[in-house]
Amino acid sequence: MKKIPSNKTFAVLGLVAACATVLMWSRQDAQQQSLGAPGDAFAASSRASGSFGGASLRSVAHAAPTPRNDAQAKLGGGQLLEAVQWLAQTQAANASSSTAATTGAAASGSSGSAQGAAKQAISAAAQIAALDRAGIPRRFREGEKVKVNLDLALSFEDVQNPSLLDRATSTLRETLLAAGMQATQVNGSPVLEALVPLAKLEWVAGLQSVAQVSLMKMSQTAVFSDGATASNIDHLRTLGNYDQLAENLRRDLRGESLNIAIIDHFGNLNGEVAALQAAGEWPRNTAAEPNKITMRALQGQAFGHRGAAHGNAVTEIVYDIAPAASFRVYDSSGAADWVSAVQDAANLDAQNVSQGEPRSQVITASLGFDLYGPGDGTGTGSGLKGLYDAIEAATRNGVLVLNAAGNEAQKHWDGNSTAGAVANVRQDFDLSAAGVDTVNRLNLGADFGGCIPVGAFSAEDQDDFEVSATLGWNDWTNANNLTDADYRLELVRWADAVRRNGRVITPAGWVVATQSDELQNGGAGQTPLEGVSFIPSAATRTAECNGVFNANRFAGGGKFGLRVVRKTAGANNFLRLMIGGYYTPQYAQAERSLVHPADSASVITVAALDAATSNLEAYSSRGPVLAAGGARPNGQAVGNAKPDMANFANVDTVSYGDNEFNGTSSATPHVAALALLGLQHQRQLTNATVPVLPANPTEQQRAAHALALRQRNVSLAGSVQDSLTYVAGTGGNDLGVAGFDSSYGTGRLKFHAQSQACFLSALYDPAYRGLLPAQANPLPAGQKSYDVLHGENDTACSDAVAQ
Incomplete structure (x- = not known):
């Protein structure tokens, strides 16, 4: 880590390969149940759906690619560089063949256009x-074409x-568009998301404004909801009939x-949305409510x-709890879509300047x-x-933003780098005094003996x-x-011994x-990140895994692990690994496993509980957030303790079935919808102070009115978050270690008989007195001050008994 003088500032702003985490686990369990040896029930149809030969076989010994020029150096020393260099070799061979074929065609009078089409087809096939x-x-x-992030040298x-x-x-985007490629800006970030033919990737990397090229960072996803029932939704609904409200304001x-x-991934390839709407599980536009739901697709799609049921199920949950609300649903893929969705919902421009009242009062993402x-x-x-800037700007415009904590508790490792004054030191994952282990083995589950399937025959498998894995x-x-x-x-694999005679x-x-x-x-556009995403071919199998997996689906099984090499002599860093997909590392650390942007102080971060037992789900990501710059923290961050609270997973949805929608993905929309109802109630309680133009x-006067509305919205959002926090920490909801902890946060959001007192305690807090009418001084006889009311309701909320 090099410190630089204050008069020189450089950016190392890039984005490495890989994807956003799936925040649900239901499909993982279903897949693992059908991975058995030949003859299981799944075997009969395994080849019928989308079968193809799979990735080409690799040589037994993998030779790490070496950059041959400055442009290739920007591709790193991994998979993109390997693909580019291998393509160059095959194109040279194809060119030789094409020359010979053209000579023969000229002699026989064959059509030149047919030769050109064949050459183009060969080129695409080679890529x-x-x-x-x-x-x-x-x-x-x-x-x-390959989806990549292009980091700018700024x-x-x-x-x-x-x-x-x-x-x-x-400027970089226009350059790529002029060259016939697709490119999208990520508002507020020094990166483009681009779709580039492999044959042009080295040219793109060679552009002066490009600092680094890596696989695109993308998000992907991991009946009345019984999670709403477990949250005691009726206790919350009836707060709308509070007897101190004016009669005309009272309602459930x-x-x-x-x-x-x-903001999520949605599926509508076969009319799923219309079916859910017809079944009363999704909102729909009608003559009476023409703007009930606004659906925003990805550009050009x-x-x-993609046919993902994830967002469909999230919307089901929210609609169950808040059926009278209106909805904006955004199909998302990468960071660019997510940022744009936040800005649109919060009514911000591309520079995060408020354009007026937010279109949505609550934004939720289970990504x-x-x-x-x-x-x-x-x-x-x-x-x-x-993304972080857009979320913070949304909260400044009075929006409540929620995010799933993540499902990474069992897929995360961190630790101090192995010390040493020399370079090229392998990380020791075994912290016991007795041993040294430089490989963090990957496991699919206890039933597979450390083996994972390789050489999958179908595209789906x-x-x-x-x-996939990422190091930071x-x-x-x-x-x-x-x-x-x-x-x-x-990424290392176990290779069998080679015998001869x-x-x-x-x-x-x-x-x-x-x-x-x-x-x-120390160059611009560099980040402290490394990532791999790899389809293991049949050549990676080992005899130790023979017969473990269904031979109708896979060529065999292999054993894989991760190895970290510190190349800089004397470097001392706090390292982190996160594993994608279905695999867990042998050495894991549940603490500090939050995904981005769940670590933001501007979001309400939600952990996952089992709906039937209220036990913390083992996969639910834990806090705390890291210290400045990603260093090892010393306890919870002041003003940003994480996660904020917990809610229910393993719930029923039409999209997934009974008890099948799992993960912090299903917990988060419950809290988001409950927060929306909480906001409705706080608006009831403060109706007398709505600014009037x-x-x-x-x-x-218009500007002053807009400012007053924005300040009111910010205060309402804060009072709602505090109300939910008070409920989650009282009435038997403080689970785990007494008080705040890094697993449950404040506690379980389940409404109890004193929930009204919790809402009033938040509202009467001095921080939100601007939402209340000014009190006379002195007070009329018999009228209590806001300080007294705050104290009484705080006591009632704190003394709530478990439900």
């Missing part, structure tokens, strides 16, 4: 083969200048006059084009990114800066059983620091299957 050979999963690909000061940042990203709380935004920022509650120095450490760029602590992440020529052991080796030498207002 696809190169991507296959590098083991790059299909979610990063569209034919011969100084730290430049990134803080919104106008300059927008100009730089727009169902979300009237409010809007909630849902139909809504729900998250693994290890693509410092983890300290900010996006400083990372490609997620724009290849997608489901890819191996605390060397993020800021005004005083450059990223120059260099590490390499290796009964003698062992090469002993069995761990060999590199693929690796990530980005530059970390005078007739024929001047521009100055």
Whole structure:
């Protein structure tokens, strides 16, 4: 970690390969039940659906690619570089063949246009083969094109200048569009999301404004809801009939006059949305309510084009709890879509300036990114800066923003880097004094003996059983620091012994299957991140896993692990690993496993409980957030303790079935919808102080009115969050260690008989007195002061008994 003088600031702002985490687990369990040996019930149909030969076989010994020029150096030393270099070799061979074929065609009078079409087809096929050979999963690909992040070479000061940042990203985007490629800006971040033919990837990397190229960071997803019942929804609904309210304001709380935004992955390939609406499980537009639901698709795509049930189920839950609300639902894929959705729902422009009242009062996302920022509650120095900035701006405009904590507790490891004055030191994962273990083995489950399936025959199985992992450490760029602590992440596999004439020529052991080796030498556009996403081919199998998996679905089984190499001599960093997909590491650490942006102080972060027992789900990500720059924390962060609260998973939805919607994904929409009803109630209680715009207002009066509304919305959002926090910490809801803890947060959000007192305690707090009518001084006889009312309700809330 190099400190730099205050008069020089550089940006190391990039985004590495990989994806946002799936925040649900139901499909994992279903898949694992059908992975058994040949002859199980799944075998009969395993090849029938989308079967193809799978990734090309790799050589037994993987040779790490070496950059051959400056452009290739920007691709790192991993899978993208390997695909580019292998493509160059095959294109050279194809060119030779094409020359010979053209000569023959000229002699026989064949059509030149047919030859050109064949050459183009071969080129596309060669690109696809190169991507296959590098083991790059299909979610990063569209034919011969690969989805990448392009990090811009900008100084730290430049990134803080919104106008300059927008100009730089727009210029690069126009360059790519002019070259016939697709590119999208991530508002507020020094990164583009682009779809680039593999054959043009080196050209793109060679552009002067590009600092680093990596696989695209993308989000992907991991009957009345019984979670609503478990939350004692009726206790909350009836608060709307509080006897101190004016008669005309009283009603059960169902979300009237409010809007909630849902950012997720949706499925509508076969009319799922219309079916859910017809069944009364989703909102729909009618003549009476023409704006009940607004659905926003990804640019150039139909809504729900990926067929993901995840967002459908999230919307079911919210609609169960707040059926009278209106909805904005946003189909999302990567950071660019997420940022744009937040800005649209909160009514912000691309620079996060408020354009008026928010379109949605609550925004909820059951998505998250693994290890693509410092983890300290900010996006400083990372490609997620724009997302963190947009969320913070939304809260400044009076919006409640919620995010799932993540499902990474069993898939996360962290620890101090292994010490040493020399370079190229392998990380020791075994902290016991007795041993050294430099491989963190990956496991699918207790039933598979450390084996994972390889050589999947179907496209679906290849997608489901890819191996992915991300490494990060605390060397993020800021005004005083450059990223120059260099590490390499290796995905290793167990290779069987090689025998010849009964003698062992090469002993069995761990060999590199693929690796990530980005530059970390203090240059602009570099980040302290490494990531791999890999489809294991049949060549990675081991005899130790023979017969473990269904031979009709997989070529066999392999054993894999992760190895971390500290390349910089004497570097001392706090390292973190997160594992994607279905796999868990042998050495794991549940604490500090929050996804991004669940670590933000601007979001309400939700953990997951089992709906039947209220036990914490083992996968539910834990706090605390990391110290500044991603360093190891010393307890909870002041003003940003995480997670905030917990709610229910393992719930019923039409989209997934009974008790099948799991994860913090299902817990979060419960809290979001309950927060919307809580806001409705606080609006009832403060109806007398709504700012009124005078007739024929001047521009100055309009501006003052807009400011008063924004301040009121911010206060209402704060009072609602405090109300929910008070409920979650009382009435038997304080689960786990007494008081706040890094697993449950404040506690379980389950409404009890004294919930009204909790809401009033928050409202009468001095921080929110501006929502209340001013009291006379002195007070009329018999009237209690707000201080007295705050104390009485605080006591009643605190003394609530378990329900």
